[in-house]
Amino acid sequence: MEATAMGHADSHGHGHQPTGLMRWMTTTNHKDIGTMYLWFSFAMFIVGGCMAMTIRAELFQPGLQLLEPERFNQMTTLHGLIMVFGAIMPAFVGFANWMIPMQIGAADMAFGRLNNWSFWLLIPASILLVTSLFVPGGAPAAGWTLYPPLSVQLGMGMDLAIFAVHILGISSILGSINIITTILNLRAPGMTMMKLPMFAWTWLITAFLIIAVMPVFAGAVTMLLTDRHFGTTFFSASGGGDPVLFQHVFWFFGHPEVYIVILPGFGVVSQVISAFSRKPLFGYASMVYATASIAILSFFVWGHHMYTVGMPVTGQLYFMYATMLIAIPTGVKVFNWISTMWRGALTFETPMLFSLGFIFLFTMGGFSGLVLAMTPVDVQMQDTYYVVAHFHYTMVAGALFSAFAGAYYWLPKWTGHMYDETLGKIHFWLTMIFFNMTFFVQHFLGLAGMPRRIPDYALQFAEFNKISSIGAFGLGLSQLLFLYVVIKCIKGGPKAEAKSWDGATGLEWDLPSPAPYHTWETQPLVK
Amino acid sequence: MSDSLMKPQQDSSDRSNLRLGLLLGAVALTLFFGYILRYWLMGR
Numbered sequence: 001m002e003a004t005a006m007g008h009a010d011s012h013g014h015g016h017q018p019t020g021l022m023r024w025m026t027t028t029n030h031k032d033i034g035t036m037y038l039w040f041s042f043a044m045f046i047v048g049g050c051m052a053m054t055i056r057a058e059l060f061q062p063g064l065q066l067l068e069p070e071r072f073n074q075m076t077t078l079h080g081l082i083m084v085f086g087a088i089m090p091a092f093v094g095f096a097n098w099m100i101p102m103q104i105g106a107a108d109m110a111f112g113r114l115n116n117w118s119f120w121l122l123i124p125a126s127i128l129l130v131t132s133l134f135v136p137g138g139a140p141a142a143g144w145t146l147y148p149p150l151s152v153q154l155g156m157g158m159d160l161a162i163f164a165v166h167i168l169g170i171s172s173i174l175g176s177i178n179i180i181t182t183i184l185n186l187r188a189p190g191m192t193m194m195k196l197p198m199f200a201w202t203w204l205i206t207a208f209l210i211i212a213v214m215p216v217f218a219g220a221v222t223m224l225l226t227d228r229h230f231g232t233t234f235f236s237a238s239g240g241g242d243p244v245l246f247q248h249v250f251w252f253f254g255h256p257e258v259y260i261v262i263l264p265g266f267g268v269v270s271q272v273i274s275a276f277s278r279k280p281l282f283g284y285a286s287m288v289y290a291t292a293s294i295a296i297l298s299f300f301v302w303g304h305h306m307y308t309v310g311m312p313v314t315g316q317l318y319f320m321y322a323t324m325l326i327a328i329p330t331g332v333k334v335f336n337w338i339s340t341m342w343r344g345a346l347t348f349e350t351p352m353l354f355s356l357g358f359i360f361l362f363t364m365g366g367f368s369g370l371v372l373a374m375t376p377v378d379v380q381m382q383d384t385y386y387v388v389a390h391f392h393y394t395m396v397a398g399a400l401f402s403a404f405a406g407a408y409y410w411l412p413k414w415t416g417h418m419y420d421e422t423l424g425k426i427h428f429w430l431t432m433i434f435f436n437m438t439f440f441v442q443h444f445l446g447l448a449g450m451p452r453r454i455p456d457y458a459l460q461f462a463e464f465n466k467i468s469s470i471g472a473f474g475l476g477l478s479q480l481l482f483l484y485v486v487i488k489c490i491k492g493g494p495k496a497e498a499k500s501w502d503g504a505t506g507l508e509w510d511l512p513s514p515a516p517y518h519t520w521e522t523q524p525l526v527k
Numbered sequence: 528m529s530d531s532l533m534k535p536q537q538d539s540s541d542r543s544n545l546r547l548g549l550l551l552g553a554v555a556l557t558l559f560f561g562y563i564l565r566y567w568l569m570g571r
Contacts, residue, residue: 110544177551181544211551215559222563234566249562 025120028112029517030097033119035414037094038407040122042483044086047130049476051079056438056472058455059465072455073141074157078129080144081161084261085168086126088399092264093118093175095406096203098414100179102508102515103197105188105524110181118175125167132157132164143453145250148235148243152227159228162221169218176207176214188507190526194288197506198281199406201288202267205295209256209263212299217253220246244309251302259298261395262362263291265402266333269355271506272405273337276352277344278503283336290329290336297326307378316375323373327366334363349501350424354405357432358397365393368443383453386446392439404431404482409504411489412496416514419489427485430478437471 018026024036055075058067067075097115101108109115132139137155140146151158183196183204196204223234224246233239235246274281281287303311303319311319337359346352368390372378381387404427411419441464450461457465496513507526511519 111548114548173552173555177548177555180551181547185540185544185547211555212558215555215557216562219559219562222559223566232567240570245566249566 026116028108028116030101030109030112030115031414031515031517033109033115034094034097034099036119037090037097037122040119040126041087041089041091041094044082044090044126045479048079048082048087049479051075051082053472053476055079056469059457060469061466062457062459062462064456067455069455070138070141073143073453074133074139076453077140077143077146077161078133081129081140081164082126083395084144084257085165086122086129088261088395088403089172090122091403092203092206092261092399093172095199095264095268095403095410096175096179099410099508100182100200100203101186102413102511102519103200103506104183104186104191105507105520105526106182106186107518107520107523109178110186111178114174115178118171118178121167121171121174125164125171128160128164128167132160135160145247145254146221146224147250148224148227148246151224152235159225162225165221166218169214172210173214176210179203179207180211188520188523188526191507194285195526197267198270198284198287199264199267202263202270202291205291206260206263209260209295209298213253213256213260216249217257220249220253223249244306247306247309248302251305252299254305255302256295256298258391258394259294262398262402263295265358265399265406266291268402268406268409269337269358270333270340271504272351272355272409273340275409275501275504276349276355277341277346279340279344280505281336282339282342283332286332287336290332293329294326297322297329301326304373304378307375308382320373320375324370327370330366334359334366345503349408349421350419350428351405351409351501353425353428354401354408357428358401358405361393361397361401361435365390365397368393381446383451384446385442385450385452388452389439389442389446392442396435396439401431404428407482407486409501410508411486412500413508413511413513413515415490415493416496417489417493418496418500419485419493423481423485423488427478427481430481431475434471434474434478438468438475439471441467441471 017023024032027033054066055072058065058072058075097109100106129139135155135157137157139157140151140154140161142148142151142154142158146158146161183200187196223232226232227235227241233241235241235243237243270281270287301319301323303315304323307316307319337355348356368386372381372387372390408419408424411417445461445464445468448461450457450465498512499509500513501509507520507524508515510524
């Protein structure tokens with residue numbers, strides 16, 4: 001096995017690396033590609049964040065200030081698409097690229113060139129999405145869900161978005177094929193499945209989810225495209241089709257997509273909490289089974305996104321109970337994280353703070369999810385700001401907080417330097433305070449009936465909207481501090497040890513910091 | 528381990544990767560075309 005690993009390294013002819021831009025264009029190294037994914041996702045996070053702040057600037061007070069209603073809807077649509085497909089998903093693929101080979105003792109990902117291609121596909125896709133703002137008719141304005149009939153009627157910006165979604169889908173499917181093959185085929189001797197770090201486990205399950213549902217979404221937008229240009233009527237009642245069919249197909253993709261976004265975050269948090277509690281993860285096997293259960297259940301609950309389309313009461317009841325079932329494996333995970341901390345030697349460095357923030361806020365998002373899962377409640381609350389608050393508590397507090405936890409946790413391994421802990425903690429507290437300022441009040445707005453995706457609102461909503469907008473500007477600006485901390489850490493700082501955190505476990509901490517360009521050319525033996 | 532013994536292991540690992548990769552790709556393509564065909568040929 002040792003000789004095999006060496007042979008693998010030799011066969012690539014290392015030592016003849018191109019430099020400059022060509023290095024990044026042609027690289028097959030998992031660390032290079034991981035770095036590109038992470039920077040790309042941060043850039044998209046800034047672009048999507050600027051759109052969010054534009055939305056909040058418009059909503060700062062009643063009336064129309066900055067945007068025409070069409071532009072406002074274009075902003076909400078692009079904000080959603082860019083954050084989900086351009087920021088969060090690539091961020092976790094970046095983590096996967098960097099960490100999974102190091103965690104499982106593999107020299108690289110299974111398909112190096114495919115890996116390079118998966119990343120570079122993102123660039124034209126993101127350009128298509130952003131430039132759709134400047135074509136006649138503007139960007140798609142049907143919401144990130146792209147519901148017909150509006151999405152069939154919109155201008156050519158919609159075609160650009162459909163093409164972008166195709167490319168993004170191909171990129172994620174290729175990335176997932178790579179991750180599954182790497183984890184299943186390239187583990188070091190002794191690294192059995194039940195010894196895999198939780199991050200690798202959650203990514204393995206996520207990758208299967210992506211392969212199962214991304215093609216469905218690609219199929220849905222392809223049907224949308226043929227409805228728009230080739231005379232089909234999949235989603236048009238006038239030709240025997242049904243716009244509600246799109247909603248079914250979309251949410252068959254869309255609900256698992258929520259878990260695609262959040263499951264790798266669960267993996268990061270599991271490892272961070274274990275490290276900073278200085279205890280092994282409580283209930284490792286149950287964590288694996290809970291993750292798999294969440295993934296499987298996610299295929300059977302899509303109808304809770306469309307209770308009000310006119311489905312039979314029996315259908316509503318089924319989706320309501322099935323949705324509530326998800327609380328069980330999610331609860332297992334939350335209680336396991338708490339049990340891991342129980343009587344642990346806790347310290348509260350930035351990664352741990354973000355992980356604790358994650359548990360607190362994600363649990364709140366989970367509970368508002370249970371509220372919305374109840375059909376009679378959802379009939380009142382659907383399409384209000386309560387829903388907006390709910391999914392930002394799961395997506396931002398879930399995916400983003402766990403991504404920050406992972407970034408701070410592994411920054412020493414990536415850069416070879418410790419980041420500025422004080423600034424990291426300030427970043428956490430600013431993010432925590434401004435996040436809640438932005439989104440907590442939106443629960444009240446939703447309960448009072450403020451509809452989402454509308455640029456104007458009645459006077460009684462003014463105060464909470466003002467608070468929310470100030471919070472959003474603060475939240476956006478706080479992220480510049482994160483950028484500063486990362487750049488400062490790359491440029492210098494106290495030297496990081498191989499094992500940067502004394503409670504950290506896993507193969508990646510056996511490697512020097514920064515991790516060498518090629519690692520595990522000789523596969524480790526896991527006992 | 529000598530060079531001659533190294534090579535076949537490398538090849539078999541590559542083959543196994545390729546097999547799994549192609550299988551997963553085939554699943555993705557089947558789902559993509561399957562959904563479209565299902566709604567095209569059988570209606571909603």
